[in-house]
Amino acid sequence: MSDYTTIVGLEVHVQLATASKLFCGCSTKFGAEPNTQTCPVCIGLPGTLPVMNRNAFQLALKTAVALNCEIPAYTKWDRKQYYYPDLPKNYQISQYDLPMSQHGYLDIGDPKGAFEPKRVRILRAHLEEDAGKSLHDEVAGKGDSLIDLNRTGTPLLEIVSEPDMRSPLEAKAFLTELKLLLTYIGVSDCNMQEGSLRVDANVNLHIDTAEGKVATPIIEIKNMNSFRAVERALEYEVGRQWCEWQETHRKLGDAPKQTRGWDDVAGVTRGQRSKEESSDYRYFPDPDLAPVTVGPQDAAAIRESLGELPAALRGRLESDFGLSAYDADVLVNQGSPVVTYFLDVAKFTGDPKAAANWVTQDVLRTLKESEHTIESLPVASSALAELIRKVKAGEVPSSRAREVFQTMVEKRVDVAAAMQSLGIAAVDEGELIALCQKLLAANPKTISDVRAGKLQAVGALIGQAKKQNPNVDPTRFRELCLELIEKAP
Amino acid sequence: MSISRRDNEKVALLGRLRLTEDELAIMTTELAQIVGYVDQLSEVDTDGIEPMAHAIEVANVFRADEVSPSLSREEALSNAPHRDERGYLVPAVLGE
Numbered sequence: 001m002s003d004y005t006t007i008v009g010l011e012v013h014v015q016l017a018t019a020s021k022l023f024c025g026c027s028t029k030f031g032a033e034p035n036t037q038t039c040p041v042c043i044g045l046p047g048t049l050p051v052m053n054r055n056a057f058q059l060a061l062k063t064a065v066a067l068n069c070e071i072p073a074y075t076k077w078d079r080k081q082y083y084y085p086d087l088p089k090n091y092q093i094s095q096y097d098l099p100m101s102q103h104g105y106l107d108i109g110d111p112k113g114a115f116e117p118k119r120v121r122i123l124r125a126h127l128e129e130d131a132g133k134s135l136h137d138e139v140a141g142k143g144d145s146l147i148d149l150n151r152t153g154t155p156l157l158e159i160v161s162e163p164d165m166r167s168p169l170e171a172k173a174f175l176t177e178l179k180l181l182l183t184y185i186g187v188s189d190c191n192m193q194e195g196s197l198r199v200d201a202n203v204n205l206h207i208d209t210a211e212g213k214v215a216t217p218i219i220e221i222k223n224m225n226s227f228r229a230v231e232r233a234l235e236y237e238v239g240r241q242w243c244e245w246q247e248t249h250r251k252l253g254d255a256p257k258q259t260r261g262w263d264d265v266a267g268v269t270r271g272q273r274s275k276e277e278s279s280d281y282r283y284f285p286d287p288d289l290a291p292v293t294v295g296p297q298d299a300a301a302i303r304e305s306l307g308e309l310p311a312a313l314r315g316r317l318e319s320d321f322g323l324s325a326y327d328a329d330v331l332v333n334q335g336s337p338v339v340t341y342f343l344d345v346a347k348f349t350g351d352p353k354a355a356a357n358w359v360t361q362d363v364l365r366t367l368k369e370s371e372h373t374i375e376s377l378p379v380a381s382s383a384l385a386e387l388i389r390k391v392k393a394g395e396v397p398s399s400r401a402r403e404v405f406q407t408m409v410e411k412r413v414d415v416a417a418a419m420q421s422l423g424i425a426a427v428d429e430g431e432l433i434a435l436c437q438k439l440l441a442a443n444p445k446t447i448s449d450v451r452a453g454k455l456q457a458v459g460a461l462i463g464q465a466k467k468q469n470p471n472v473d474p475t476r477f478r479e480l481c482l483e484l485i486e487k488a489p
Numbered sequence: 490m491s492i493s494r495r496d497n498e499k500v501a502l503l504g505r506l507r508l509t510e511d512e513l514a515i516m517t518t519e520l521a522q523i524v525g526y527v528d529q530l531s532e533v534d535t536d537g538i539e540p541m542a543h544a545i546e547v548a549n550v551f552r553a554d555e556v557s558p559s560l561s562r563e564e565a566l567s568n569a570p571h572r573d574e575r576g577y578l579v580p581a582v583l584g585e
Contacts, residue, residue: 018554025557034576038565039557055554076542083505085579098542136581147577149565280503285542290550 004207006238007215008171009163010230012178013156014188015130015196016059022129022155023050023093023289030194034135034148042153044089049288056155057292059187060100060127062302063157066185066309067122069104071299076291077127078283085147086132094128094158096283100292101125106161106181107311108173111329120174121162130154151195157187163202168234175199175227176333180310184336192226199230204252205241215252216241221269223261233262237269313339321352330360337374338364341381348385351392358384362405370409378412379405386415395426397473427471435465435472436480440488450485458482492521 021028024041041048064071078096102124109117132149159178165171179190179197190197204218221237224230237260244250260269308316310332317328317339331342338359345355363384367374379387387404390396396404396419407418419425439461440447449457458481465472497517501508508516559565562575571578 020554020556025552025555026559027556033562035562035565037559039559043560043565051550051552053554054551057551074542074548081503083503085577134579135576143581144571144578145581146573146575147579148575149577282503287544290545290547291542293548 004205004242006167006234007163007204007206008165008168008234009202010161010165010171010174011200011202012159012161012175013130013198014063014159014182014190016056016063016127016155016157017186017188018053018056018059018155020053021153022053022056022127023153026150026153028154030191030196032150034146034150037150038152042088043149050093050286052289052292053155057100057127058302060125060155060157061294061299062185062306063159063182063187064101064104064125065299065302066181066306067101067104067106067125067159069101069122069125071101071294072098073295074098074291074293075100077286077289079286080281080283082281084131085145086134086149086152088132088149088152092129092131093286093289094283095126098291099124099126100294106174106177108170108177110169110173111326115167115170115173118164118170120164120170123160123162125157125159128156128158130156168231168238171201171234172227172231175230177310179227180333180335184310185306199224199227201230201234203234203237203241205238205245207245216245217250217252217255218257219269220257220259221262222259222272223263225264229262229264232264232267233269236262236267240269321346321356323352323356327356327360330364331356334364334374341374344381345385345388348382349388349392351388354388354392355385358388358405362402366405366409372409377409379408383408383414390415390419394473394476396424397427397471397476399474400424400471424471427469427473431469432472432477432480433484435468436461436477436484439464440481440484447485447488450482455482492517492524496520 015028018028020026021042024039026037026039026042029037041050061071075095076098077093079091080094080096081091083090102122104122104125105119106122107117107119109115130151130153132147132152135146135148161174165174182188182190182197188196192198201221201224202218203221205216207214207216219237219241221230221233224233259272261272262269313336314325314328314332317323317331318325323331331339341363342355342359345359346352349355363374363377363379366372366377372378384405387396387401387408391398391401396415400422403422404415404418404424407413407422408415411418411421413421443461446457446461458478461481462472462474462477465477466474494513494517497508497513497520500520501513501516566572566577569577
């Protein structure tokens with residue numbers, strides 16, 4: 001039995017968040033009726049000329065800088081020729097030999113330690129136009145496909161990684177981190193259902209054999225509609241290639257590069273057309289478009305404007321706020337509005353640990369179980385901070401704090417009103433001591449049990465105390481009982 | 490540089506052109522002439538000359554990201570050889 005290493009590289013197409021298309025003024029809004037957002041430029045009528053959308057280029061540049069890419073001083077666009085019904089010009093305006101950015105990286109890690117943190121290199125990121133859409137199912141039975149060209153000409157950034165990932169899990173982590181980064185810098189909504197983020201994966205195996213390392217043919221997988229699907233497709237493909245290797249001993253170069261489509265329901269990949277050689281696209285510079293030059297000061301200005309990126313933010317939450325790597329990861333992965341909420345609660349309470357506990361537990365649970373986003377949550381960061389302060393001051397029993405929070409969410413009220421509606425009033429220390437003494441007097445066996453080392457005997461008294469006064473803070477009550485027992489003659 | 494019949498067949502395939510035997514023969518001759526004409530450029534000594542990506546010295550031509558009206562669907566589809574009320578119809582694309 002020989003060993004193998006899984007080699008994965010990813011190609012991600014991200015739709016940039018512009019209002020209009022890359023080379024014309026048609027809207028990029030998703031969901032319009034087919035063929036209502038096209039014009040002579042994007043449907044490739046003769047005599048039209050493309051003009052580059054400045055915002056698209058800026059968003060692409062912003063992404064490239066965030067991905068630590070080098071930004072060449074000079075970049076140009078090329079025509080990639082192929083014939084397909086959803087490509088009206090019969091060429092796609094893309095970038096070939098002088099992409100707008102290259103040689104970057106994205107660091108990935110797993111807070112649970114499922115793999116060692118690693119740097120995935122980015123080969124290049126280039127700006128290109130999207131093709132249209134073929135709607136096959138909707139005209140089923142007619143024997144025709146319906147072509148919708150609304151998407152044609154939408155700006156895409158194609159981000160190509162080096163084959164640096166070594167497992168399906170690492171590939172998923174890369175995509176998750178990439179999406180988070182793109183969302184933080186606001187260049188794309190990354191909505192996979194609407195096609196704003198599309199992923200193709202290249203995978204093969206490096207197998208240790210008696211004759212040394214052998215690589216299996218590289219397979220490109222398409223049609224994956226979620227990050228989970230990418231992970232599953234890769235898992236399937238690794239198994240399939242391993243079996244194929246054992247049967248055929250076919251190596252890289254023995255067959256042309258093959259494309260396989262992922263069938264999410266069946267959980268398998270299926271063979272598609274074999275990949276045309278890259279020279280078959282017959283790229284040449286697009287004479288209709290002027291090249292773009294980028295000065296070092298432009299890239300530096302963009303870097304300045306990026307703000308704090310997820311990786312730096314995680315580091316800051318750990319070092320400045322004492323959060324665990326896990327909590328920092330949970331918070332940052334929720335996106336920047338949740339992080340801002342946490343930072344506010346931490347600032348208002350001066351207790352980042354408590355703030356982190358509340359936000360990662362109750363707040364996130366509430367967001368998950370309700371329709372609320374952090375922006376629409378009825379409990380503002382200042383209100384949560386107030387609740388935390390009251391719990392620490394003993395005004396809200398810690399055992400009932402969660403109830404108070406729920407009430408604040410459901411009834412859209414502040415802490416005081418929530419406490420009132422739950423009948424919570426702070427129990428004064430003297431009252432608590434009196435109750436404790438009364439219960440101890442009535443339960444002498446508890447005293448002897450505790451003295452004999454059975455501390456949990458106090459539990460019965462806590463139950464009775466709560467019956468008499470639901471506002472009793474069980475933690476404080478327990479402490480008092482133990483103190484009184486110790487002091488008692 | 491010469492253009493073989495095979496080269497021509499490949500170019501026709503990539504361009505999704507179906508050529509008859511006669512057309513293929515004519516195209517092979519004509520394409521060879523075109524390529525031969527352009528090939529004269531290879532006689533020029535280009536050592537030390539920076540490759541040019543564009544014929545005119547202009548860069549950074551942009552437009553603002555503003556939405557302008559699109560064609561009506563009816564207009565957009567008016568040249569389509571085969572269509573229905575919503576879009577262009579093409580022979581079913583298989584193997585996707």
